Amino acid sequence: MMTNPSRRRFIAAGGVGLLSFVVGDSCLRISPAEARYKKLPLGNLNATQASALERLGDALVPGAADSGLVYFLDQQLSTSTEDCMLMIRYLGVAPPYKDFYIQSLAALETACLRRYQKDSAQLSASQVAQLIDALLSGSLLDWQQSLPAAFFAFVLRSDASDVVYGTEAGFDRLGIPYMAHIPPPAPW
Amino acid sequence: MVLLADAGQALDVVIVGSGAAASVMAALLAEAGKSVLLLETGAERQSANMISSQIWGRRMKWGGEPVLDAGRHSVAYNFNMGRGTGGSAMHQYAVWPRLHPADFTLASDHGVGLDWPLAYDDLRLHYDRVQQEVGISGDAAAEHWRPEGAPYPMGPVPTFPQGRIIARGFERLNLSTSPLPLAINSRVYQGRAACLWDGWCDAGCPIGALANPLAVYLPRAQQAGAVLRHNATVTRVLTDRTDRRALGVEYVQANGEVRHQSADLVVLAANPIQNPRILFASGTRRSPTGLANSSGKLGNYLMSHPTVSTFGLFVEETYSYYGPKGGQLLCQDGYQKDQHQGHAFGSYQWMIAQALKPNDLLGIANSRPELYGTKLTEFMARAAQHIATMATVCEGLPMQENRVGISAKSKDKYGMPLAEVTHSFAPSSLALVEEARQEGEAVFRAAGATEVWSSGVNAMHIMGGTVMGTSPDASVTNSYGQTHDIPNLVIAGAGLFPTSGGVNPTFTIHALARRAATYLLDHWPG
Ligand SMILES: Cc1cc2nc3c(=O)[nH]c(=O)nc-3n(C[C@H](O)[C@H](O)[C@H](O)COP(=O)(O)OP(=O)(O)OC[C@H]3O[C@@H](n4cnc5c(N)ncnc54)[C@H](O)[C@@H]3O)c2cc1C
Ligand code: SF4
Numbered sequence: 001m002m003t004n005p006s007r008r009r010f011i012a013a014g015g016v017g018l019l020s021f022v023v024g025d026s027c028l029r030i031s032p033a034e035a036r037y038k039k040l041p042l043g044n045l046n047a048t049q050a051s052a053l054e055r056l057g058d059a060l061v062p063g064a065a066d067s068g069l070v071y072f073l074d075q076q077l078s079t080s081t082e083d084c085m086l087m088i089r090y091l092g093v094a095p096p097y098k099d100f101y102i103q104s105l106a107a108l109e110t111a112c113l114r115r116y117q118k119d120s121a122q123l124s125a126s127q128v129a130q131l132i133d134a135l136l137s138g139s140l141l142d143w144q145q146s147l148p149a150a151f152f153a154f155v156l157r158s159d160a161s162d163v164v165y166g167t168e169a170g171f172d173r174l175g176i177p178y179m180a181h182i183p184p185p186a187p188w
Numbered sequence: 189m190v191l192l193a194d195a196g197q198a199l200d201v202v203i204v205g206s207g208a209a210a211s212v213m214a215a216l217l218a219e220a221g222k223s224v225l226l227l228e229t230g231a232e233r234q235s236a237n238m239i240s241s242q243i244w245g246r247r248m249k250w251g252g253e254p255v256l257d258a259g260r261h262s263v264a265y266n267f268n269m270g271r272g273t274g275g276s277a278m279h280q281y282a283v284w285p286r287l288h289p290a291d292f293t294l295a296s297d298h299g300v301g302l303d304w305p306l307a308y309d310d311l312r313l314h315y316d317r318v319q320q321e322v323g324i325s326g327d328a329a330a331e332h333w334r335p336e337g338a339p340y341p342m343g344p345v346p347t348f349p350q351g352r353i354i355a356r357g358f359e360r361l362n363l364s365t366s367p368l369p370l371a372i373n374s375r376v377y378q379g380r381a382a383c384l385w386d387g388w389c390d391a392g393c394p395i396g397a398l399a400n401p402l403a404v405y406l407p408r409a410q411q412a413g414a415v416l417r418h419n420a421t422v423t424r425v426l427t428d429r430t431d432r433r434a435l436g437v438e439y440v441q442a443n444g445e446v447r448h449q450s451a452d453l454v455v456l457a458a459n460p461i462q463n464p465r466i467l468f469a470s471g472t473r474r475s476p477t478g479l480a481n482s483s484g485k486l487g488n489y490l491m492s493h494p495t496v497s498t499f500g501l502f503v504e505e506t507y508s509y510y511g512p513k514g515g516q517l518l519c520q521d522g523y524q525k526d527q528h529q530g531h532a533f534g535s536y537q538w539m540i541a542q543a544l545k546p547n548d549l550l551g552i553a554n555s556r557p558e559l560y561g562t563k564l565t566e567f568m569a570r571a572a573q574h575i576a577t578m579a580t581v582c583e584g585l586p587m588q589e590n591r592v593g594i595s596a597k598s599k600d601k602y603g604m605p606l607a608e609v610t611h612s613f614a615p616s617s618l619a620l621v622e623e624a625r626q627e628g629e630a631v632f633r634a635a636g637a638t639e640v641w642s643s644g645v646n647a648m649h650i651m652g653g654t655v656m657g658t659s660p661d662a663s664v665t666n667s668y669g670q671t672h673d674i675p676n677l678v679i680a681g682a683g684l685f686p687t688s689g690g691v692n693p694t695f696t697i698h699a700l701a702r703r704a705a706t707y708l709l710d711h712w713p714g
Contacts, residue, residue, distance in 0.1 A: 059560065059561060060560045060561070060564070061553070061560070061564060062561060062562065062564075062565050063565075080251075081251045081252075082230070082231065082247070082251040082252070082271070083247060083251075084246070084251065085243045085244060085246050085247060086246070087246065087548065087549060089246060089249060089251060089266065090246065090249045090250070090264070090266035090267040090549075091266070091267075092257055092262060092264070092265075092266060094254050095254075129561065132560055132561075136558060136560075154557055157553075157557065157560065158547070158548075158549070158553075158554060161546070161547045161551070161553040161554070162242075162243050162547045162548075165546035165547045165551075165552075165553055165568060166241065166242050166243050166545070166546060166547030166548065166551070167241075167243075170546060170547070171546065174546060174568060174569065174572035175572060175573065176509045176546070176572050176573075177509065178240075179240070179384070179386035179387075179388070179509070180239075180240035180241075180386075180388070181238070181240045181384075181386070181388060181393075181394045181395060182236070182238060182239045182240055182394055183239070183240065184239050184240070184241040184243070184244055185239070188241075188243050
């Protein structure tokens with residue numbers, strides 16, 4: 001009725017794009033989940049920031065960690081404002097966007113320590129849910145940022161939605177056709 | 189910075205920008221034999237760069253020097269404006285209705301806002317010609333609200349299940365719908381491809397089915413000899429000793445070199461915020477408050493359309509991933525400006541059944557920003573097959589205090605002051621969008637939605653800031669976009685609009701640019 005499937009490129013189940021990593025002298029082509037498993041090095045985020053992002057991102061949008069949220073953010077934070085593909089670029093925040101993420105993550109850790117006496121990566125699932133509720137409702141005390149906590153949660157949730165749902169694999173998971181004119185050259 | 193003397197020769201026309209307005213002006217002037225140079229601040233884009241992805245598509249967004257935002261309602265500059273070849277028009281959704289005659293006489297009819305210095309009839313012929321040139325699909329007879337004009341050259345966009353489901357809600361409430369007029373080919377048109385209804389318009393249509401500048405007017409301009417230079421940021425308009433004649437522009441190249449380009453005619457077609465910014469930055473000792481600002485109205489009357497989106501889940505499959513991004517159907521039953529509840533005032537329309545993608549600001553996941561974890565997963569699984577949506581375009585009244593200025597403190601890397609925007613919607617415009625929100629939810633309930641919700645109020649499109657008018661004391665330009673102070677300095681684009689109407693602006697931008705170019709060729713100010 002609506003479209004001729006032969007004109008379309010439906011992707012096979014489980015087909016995901018590969019990331020390129022230069023490790024030592026060699027260039028690895030691996031999936032985001034493998035990159036995560038192998039703990040491949042990051043350029044912008046340190047280990048604490050990466051685990052906080054994964055923990056929160058995956059709780060917001062299940063599947064975000066395996067879909068490579070941290071690698072997506074880390075890679076995009078190295079690009080110029082003009083080439084950046086993060087949603088933050090059109091939400092009225094002044095670049096460099098790295099500052100926004102790093103400062104928000106620091107505020108998050110401070111709030112976690114005050115509230116739970118541990119950092120975000122060590123929270124139980126129910127504590128993470130409580131934390132998200134507090135972030136979204138703006139009731140997180142000690143949030144020392146000019147931009148509200150709910151805005152940070154919104155941005156991170158959007159980033160996580162990008163990697164989980166905004167890809168060829170994500171469309172496939174939802175059972176909807178991607179129908180690319182020009183498919184993305186990377187997993188995201 | 190190195191200041192180089194003008195390396196090139198004096199031209200007939202230099203145009204700032206390469207978007208909707210710039211490309212029309214460039215094509216018409218170059219085809220008439222004028223030597224034309226377009227200076228575009230952003231990078232070069234070609235169809236091959238338009239990757240089908242809401243993530244990759246973000247590269248079309250502004251990404252240039254920041255605009256400082258104040259006031260209660262942001263105009264969402266970085267979302268609403270694009271940069272690079274073709275400007276914002278490269279990722280527009282091509283919903284192209286005409287303004288109505290009453291949009292031109294707001295002040296005379298209702299005592300609010302402004303009047304245009306021209307009537308709908310002055311623009312009608314240009315709407316008709318542009319429509320023929322770019323190809324618009326639609327059904328003129330079904331649009332009972334449509335102003336006089338030639339029928340569309342192409343039949344309408346097909347109505348997919350999402351459209352049919354929502355339309356029955358309108359019908360049950362005795363509201364009418366028609367196919368949405370779109371600058372998108374419903375069949376092969378003048379050698380350009382037909383739409384595949386895949387909803388990727390937001391990331392740029394690479395097959396030429398959507399009438400963006402790369403598909404229609406830029407190739408025409410270049411074929412007629414116009415030259416388009418990228419990474420060329422115009423910082424100033426240069427004038428003679430009297431500030432009554434423009435001599436050309438100053439621009440900075442990517443390597444930091446400053447150049448001058450002389451021309452008989454300077455056309456500012458940057459955008460409604462960058463045009464006044466350039467004019468403020470071009471102020472001289474003789475024009476300390478900015479060039480072409482003897483009226484003191486430069487930057488004033490900035491407008492946007494307040495908008496809400498309605499969402500609903502239906503029992504049936506909606507196939508909301510099919511169709512153009514802008515929608516399939518139109519309702520302008522709410523266009524009568526003074527027939528609303530309470531103090532709501534103005535015109536509005538519905539763009540019905542917009543194609544949805546799962547992610548991004550306007551995507552499925554962000555329609556319910558409060559959901560997370562397994563609730564979000566469950567919602568996504570259901571919504572992917574059963575969601576439907578529509579969005580309204582409501583009139584934002586022109587108010588003098590909504591304005592573009594320049595910062596006294598912050599400058600860009602070239603030393604040019606940043607633009608500062610102050611914008612709040614009028615209470616009557618907010619009341620109008622609230623009325624539309626309630627109507628939208630009622631329509632979805634009538635259509636049988638099992639769950640209905642709406643977005644918050646957002647700003648769609650940017651207009652005004654360099655408004656046209658008959659009086660040099662109350663406006664910046666005449667009806668052709670010629671600045672009252674400097675006849676060979678012309679402004680093009682939505683910045684000229686004295687009112688916003690309740691429709692998308694780009695068809696009118698094209699018609700105005702066509703009218704201006706035709707006039708200028710007959711009355712060459714050089
Ligand atoms: C997501 C989205 C969807 C849209 N959908 C629709 C729709 O369905 N229907 C509709 O009618 N409209 C739509 N629009 C609006 C439409 O894109 C604009 O109205 C239109 O493009 C404005 O035309 P313009 O020529 O004034 O500006 P633009 O097309 O933005 O062009 C201005 C150009 O000037 C350049 N520039 C800026 N400053 C300088 C400088 N200092 N030096 C040199 N160059 C400069 C910019 O980089 C840009 O390329 C949409 C916009 C967006 C963002
Ligand atoms: S839906 Fe049509 S106009 Fe939009 S990108 Fe696809 S082919 Fe182009």
